[in-house]
Amino acid sequence: MAKFFFLVSGENPTLPFAEVKAILEAENHAYSVLFRLTQVLVLKSDPRCIESVAHRSSLTRACGPFIAHCKASPEEILNTIEKADLSLHIAPGESFAVRIKRIRGSSPQIDGLSLERKIGRIIFNSVKGTRVNLERPEKIFLGILSDENFIFGLKTVEIKTGEFIKRGPSRTVFSHSAAMPPKMARCMVNLARPKTGDLVFDPFCGTGSFLVEAGLIGCRIIGSDIKRRMIEGSIQNLSVCGVEPEGLLIADARVPPFPSESVDCIVTDPPYGTSTTTLGMRTSEVFKSFLSATRGFLKKGGRLCLAAPKRVDVSRIAKELGFKHQESHFIYIHRRLTREIAVFTI
Ligand SMILES: C[S@@+](CC[C@H](N)C(=O)[O-])C[C@H]1O[C@@H](n2cnc3c(N)ncnc32)[C@H](O)[C@@H]1O
Known part of the structure; x- marks a missing residue:
């Protein structure tokens, strides 16, 4: 079992979370919920759970492997990311971008752009041979500010609502x-x-x-x-x-x-x-x-x-x-x- 984050729609307070759980149960993925914040769910399950949610969900916006979580203060965020083993998520030669998503105005004191740059520098320094590509990155790291918490993960799935x-x-x-x-x-x-x-x-x-x-x-x-x-x-x-x-x-x-x-x-x-x-x-x-x-x-x-x-x-x-x-x-x-x-x- 590994840890995954799910960034869900804010259009209803309970349905998006219930949908993720229902999909995991329908597709026989054992799971245990670790925690839930506004529009964010973090749980443990098998790696195929991501494919099932990507294939079926209408109220999930993005998901992927969970990397770290801490209180939303700039120092704590940078310390937490310094300590994470980022080489599990990006290899030398790969390009990346860091995006920050703020849920409902959470942590307004944090400057999202500056945080993206600082996290980008940590990734660049800790996995040698990686490079930043803001236009067409191979890997997207997503930092979510929700309920004065910071959740950091690798966004491997983005669900577009266009088809619906x-x-x-x-x-x-x-x-x-x-x-x-x-x-x-x-x-x-x-x-x-x-x-x-x-x-x-x-x-x-x-x-x-x-x-x-x-x-x-x-x-x-x-x-x-x-x-x-x-x-x-x-x-x-x-x-x-x-x-x-x-x-x-x-x-x-x-x-x-x-x-x-x-x-x-x-x-x-x-x-x-x-x-x-x-x-x-x-x-x-x-x-x-x-x-x-x-x-x-x-x-x-x-x-x-x-x-x-x-x-x-x-x-x-x-x-x-x-x-x-x-x-x-x-x-x-x-x-x-x-x-x-x-x-x-x-
Ligand atoms: C709220 S609409 C369903 C809308 C549908 N979910 C959709 O997305 O188009 C209810 C439907 O029930 C049908 N209906 C009404 N009484 C019925 C009955 N006794 N048996 C079967 N269908 C009935 C109506 O013709 C109507 O199409």
């Missing part, structure tokens, strides 16, 4: 105001912890956002929606993204279309009665009837990740129906809607 933006509502073939943004859809798929090849089902698939994201990380996918228009739209969106579903059906989520225990994970966003119809039912009734129907066709140990308005108290409903509540995260959308992202097992 490309799949967003303004660019998809078929869009709808209720569509889940791709980044959040990917995060929710990850929270359900499917492995490559697992069967992921969305019974309220709408435009197919969850199915696209699950398909792109190598899951088999199946979706249904009560509206023909939505199924036709999903077919178009999946095809544009090069994802082939095992099936897309026009079906009522309250009437399970599958044999029992046939699905590994369910990831879904049932209608709340605002931009999509609940067909005259109260929102809590939709959740109750869908959850009781769902229970039977999820495999033992399978997971369900769903979005619900906080006021519905979906965790209570699901627990009453025999689901085990694993985790919940909350996203403020507007004055009348805080969304709960909840994960359950059976």
Whole structure:
């Protein structure tokens, strides 16, 4: 086991950390969390964990081997880096750059540019034959200032959000105001912890956002929606993204279309009665009837990740129906809607 740092998005206080852990669990990487700061997670795991996060995560920004950590004072930072064995991370002949990332104005007394130069000099002096290249370095050392702490690591992975933006509502073939943004859809798929090849089902698939994201990380996918228009739209969106579903059906989520225990994970966003119809039912009734129907066709140990308005108290409903509540995260959308992202097992 080695130590790794993860610099995550600041758009939600808990979801990005939960996503990293869910990915490690889905891909069978044993891990133990060492510490967590605002937008930074440091943990021990096997070196392949980095590839898994790079391949799947939507809310991680960068990650790589962890080198050192100290209080954020200029003297302590330079002393700590002097003591680190930098030859483990850069070899003679290689070029490098040092970047400092400040989270939410942490340690304003520290001059980032001057710190980059001083750390650069330490690396240059301690591993002979290295050279600075600010434009196209072979190695990027990242120093993060967060919560008055300094975390130093080698950035081996940078996750760009451009691909998620490309799949967003303004660019998809078929869009709808209720569509889940791709980044959040990917995060929710990850929270359900499917492995490559697992069967992921969305019974309220709408435009197919969850199915696209699950398909792109190598899951088999199946979706249904009560509206023909939505199924036709999903077919178009999946095809544009090069994802082939095992099936897309026009079906009522309250009437399970599958044999029992046939699905590994369910990831879904049932209608709340605002931009999509609940067909005259109260929102809590939709959740109750869908959850009781769902229970039977999820495999033992399978997971369900769903979005619900906080006021519905979906965790209570699901627990009453025999689901085990694993985790919940909350996203403020507007004055009348805080969304709960909840994960359950059976
Ligand atoms: C909130 S939207 C889902 C949006 C979807 N996650 C996306 O990203 O496009 C809810 C969907 O549930 C569908 N729906 C409503 N009642 C249903 C039912 N009883 N069974 C199946 N689908 C239903 C609606 O047609 C709508 O497409």
